[in-house]
Amino acid sequence: MTTPSTATTPFDPTGQDPALPHDTHAAGGWGSVQSVAGLLREGGGTRAAAMLRSLNKPRGVMCPSCAWAKSAKPHAFEFCDNGAKATLWELDPNRADADFFAGHSLTELRMWHDHDLEKAGRLTTPLRYDAATDRYVPVAWDTAIAEIGAELRAMDPEQAVFYASGHAGLEAAYLYALFARAMGHQNLPQSSNMCHETTSVNLKSMLGTPVGTCTMEDLESADAMFFFGQNTGSNSPRFMHTLKAAVQRGCRIVTFNPVRERGLISFVDPQSVAQMTVAPATDISEKYYQLRPGGDIAVMAGLMKCVLAAEDAAPGTVLDHAFIAEHTEGFDATVAAVRALAWSDITRNAGLTQPMIEEAAAIWIGAKRVIGVYGMGLTQHVNGWLNLGMLCNLLLMGGHMGRMGTGISPVRGHSNVQGQRTVGVGEKSSHMPADKLRSLFGIEPPTKDGMNAVQMCEGIVDGRVKGLVMLGGNLVRALPDRERMEAAWPALRLTVSIATKPNRTHLTPGKIAYLLPCLGRTDEDVQATGKQAVSMEDSLSHISGSIGTAPPPGPQVWSETAIVARLAAATLDPNPALKWDAWAGDYDLIRNLIELTYPQYFARFNDRLFTPGGFYRGNPARDRRWETPSGRAQFTVPTTLSALEAELPQAGAALTLITLRSHDQFNTTIYGFSDRLRGLSGSREIVLISPTDIARLGLRDGQKVTLVCAVDDGIDRRVGDLAVTAYDLPPGCVAGYYPELNPLVPLSHHEERSATPAYKGTPVRIEV
Structure with missing residues (x-):
């Protein structure tokens, strides 16, 4: 790492210290081009190049990386260097096959770096852990499925947990959620539990929707965007094209983040000949403030005070009183609480000065259409609920919700993390309607809420959880308190990992452990009725179909959908309404079931699967229908000015x-x-x-x-x-x-x- 001198100018929350490490170039540009070119030289070849050209286009492959929206009018190259990395990582020519595991014990592999472990290549054969040799050994698919089914059948259903990363398509995710409930539990934690569950839970109570309200059309017509805790350049680089266009038409962007991230500072469009040669980079954020971690609540309280002061000075010109009266609840109590806050407390918690907050507020006040954009910097806090509540407050005050060019827009991570929740992967009964399960399949679903990710961890530590099936992901590595979790993991009776590549989680097997190889998004998926497509939902609630074209890494690599269906059939009692074999052979049938289960979102699902840009599944809050207990959007009274558990001493050791x-x-x-x-x-x-x-x-x-x-x-x-x-x-x-x-x-x-x-x-x- 570069280690410059610590001699530097005093901290400036509005500008980069040039004496410290930072990228002097704009995001995008030649850096992105060189990154992709390097990846192709390392072994991508012509097949990889062709795959990249089809990425995120109708009837192409939907990127296995982030969940950013797919354009209805895609660029010639509709991918970023991160998407190229994810795609080429999946197209890896190396093979972590039976010979690889014969040559390496798990004790040895634990000494490898995570990067090197995944670079071993694609998994090609089902494997079972052999404790005597400390190795994974080959096992026949039929044997693995039967043994896993027998283990799951022998458990109390509530002792089993079915975890899902955001990789699998809607088809596999729906069957997975159905499998769990038919078995008798709702222990369906998901990667969202560790990232944006703050959104799923709290937006639902505040606005009546568990997801963001914006579409691409909103982003293309906003007058101002306020960013909180989101790193666009690394986490969703294709968003940069939208931001560049927004700035060029006059949209004003304000960013609050403890770290100065290049993607929200300046951007060079790699597909613009002018910018790649002589034209200057596009400056993205008009104002960029490095607030104190946990200071978002204080910043938004300050912004609200400024808005209220402007309304006091010119009554009826700043707040949207008609919207507030007709559509919201709790405004008066919230305003009273904000007015009572002292600026000294606000600036101390925010780490910004009052004039800084006032200049940001002036942009809000001058805009007719405002969008709030955020990432995990806003959600992964003890008081993340209040971070989100204050952002909703700020938008509701101006009626910036439910009209074109306005709304709230969380930027999700994994490519289908939002979609999996939409089709039932979640621990609550509300995630999969019980009446539909009864009428479609004749099953009586469980009513007790299941375990989220933290509850699952607690159950593993105290021994309540006996069996863990993992549909993708690297769960041990992703969890908090990792050393405690790694120590507790081997006591599990059963662990089943469905994966494309070896990772750290696979090196911490339960007493009985299986590693099952699955197809990736880029792989051709051929089943009984022919070539199959899968689908996913992006951050802006649009559904797109994806068709893989690469040859699978081996003849024993099954699709996630087929693996889930076979496991379900081996575990559950026979039920003629649960047609696992037919569903595994024809994914159109699964999409028909999704449509019947969620008709409000998936009407004519198969017909619309390849709609350019995806088809919009709708959002009641965007239509100003608030599916909250009161039928109104909820203002949130601030109870603290810090998103941290406790305000830390300014000069203390912590x-x-x-x-x-x-x-x-x-x-x-x-x-x-x-x-x-x-x-x-x-x-x-x-x-x-x-x-x-x-x-x-x-x-x-x-x-x-x-x-x-x-x-x-x-x-x-x-x-x-x-x-x-x-x-x-x-x-x-x-x-x-x-x-x-x-x-x-x-x-x-x-x-x-x-x-x-x-x-x-x-x-x-x-x-x-």
Whole structure:
């Protein structure tokens, strides 16, 4: 890692310190082109190039990376370098086959870096863990399915957990959710539990919808966008084209983030000849403020105070009184609470000055159509619910909800994480309507809510969970409190991993453990009725079909849909209404079931599967129908000014840890060791600290230190051998990479209402 001198100018929350690591280039541009070209040279070949040309286009492959929207009028190259990495990672010519596992014990593989483990290549044969040799050994599919089914049948249904990452299509996800409920449980935690569950739970109570309200048309007509805790350049780079166009037509963008992320500072369009040669980069954020971690509530309280002051000065010109009266509840109490807040408390918690907040508010006041955009920097806090409530407050005050060019827009992570929840993968009865399950399949579904991810972890630690089926993902690596979880995992009676590549989770087997190879999004999926398509839902609630074209990595690699159907048939009692074999052979039949189960979203599903840009499944809040108990959108009274569990002392020993993903990473998958857009490269074993805090704590650049969790619950959590790296961060804040620093986040340290782990606001101390 680059380790510059700690001599620097005082921290400026509005500008980059040039003495510290940062990328001097705009996001996109030649950096992205060179990244993709390098990947193709490493082994992509002509097939990979053809695959990339079809990515995110009708009847092509929908990107297996992020969930950003698909354009109805795609560019010639409708992918980013992150999408190219994910696609080529899946098209890996290497094979983690039976010979690979014969040559490596799990004890040996635990010494490998995560990057090297996945680079072993695609899984090609079903495997069963043999404890005597500490190796995975081949097993016939029929034997594996029968043995797993027998183990699941022998369990109390509530002892089983079915986890899903955001990879599988709607078809496999629907069968998975149906399988669990037919078995008698709703233990269906999902990757959303660790990322955006704050949204799913709290937007539902505030606006009556568990997802964002915006479409691409809204983003294309907004006058202003306010970003909170979202890193567009690394996490959803195709969004940059929309932002560039928005700025060019006069939309004003304001960003609040503790870290200065290049994608929201400037952008060069790799598909623009002018920008790639002589034209200047597009400046994205008109204002960019590095607020204190957890300071979003305070910032939005300050913005609301400014809006109220402007309304007081010119009554009837700023607030949308008609909208507030007709569509909302709780306005008066919220306004009274905001007016009572002192500016000194607001600025102290925000880490910004009053004039900074006032200049941002002036942009809000001057806009007729405002959108709030956010990422996990807003959701992964103990008081994430209030972060979200305050953003809703700000939008509701101006009637910026349910009309063109307005709304709230969470930017989701994995490609189908939102869609899986839409078709039933979730722990609540409301996620899959009981009346439909009775009428379609003659089953009496469970009524008891199941386990979310944190509850699942607690159940594994205390022994209540006996069996764990994982549909994709790298769960052990993604969870908080990782060392405790890795220690508890082997006590599980059964672990089943359905995966494309080996990862860290597979090296922590239960007493009986299976590793089942599945097709990826890019692979051709041929079943009894011919070639199949799968579908997924993007961040803006549009559904798109995807058709893989690459030859599967081996003849024993099954689709996720087929694996789920076969496991269900082996586990459940015969039921003529549960046609697992027929569904596995014809995915059109599954889409018909999805349509019958969720007619409000999926009318004419098969007919609309390849609609350019996807078909919109609708959102009641966008139509100003508030499916809340009161039938109105809810204002939220602020009860604190910090999203952290407790306000940390300004000069105390405790610091606030925020975890980050690098530009060479997607979720837990590490593609390489370059964090290009932050000006960092090399080891991921680092801790980023402001020069002010380095000096205050008596540290030096490059010094190896240990981070220790400061939550006092009697458990010692620490990560050592981290290199101190001076970086442009607010005082009192440190940052490091996810998932390496996950052991520092306690299971109990999560968002109050949804149990989303507080990865963006964990108190830590530094030990030398």
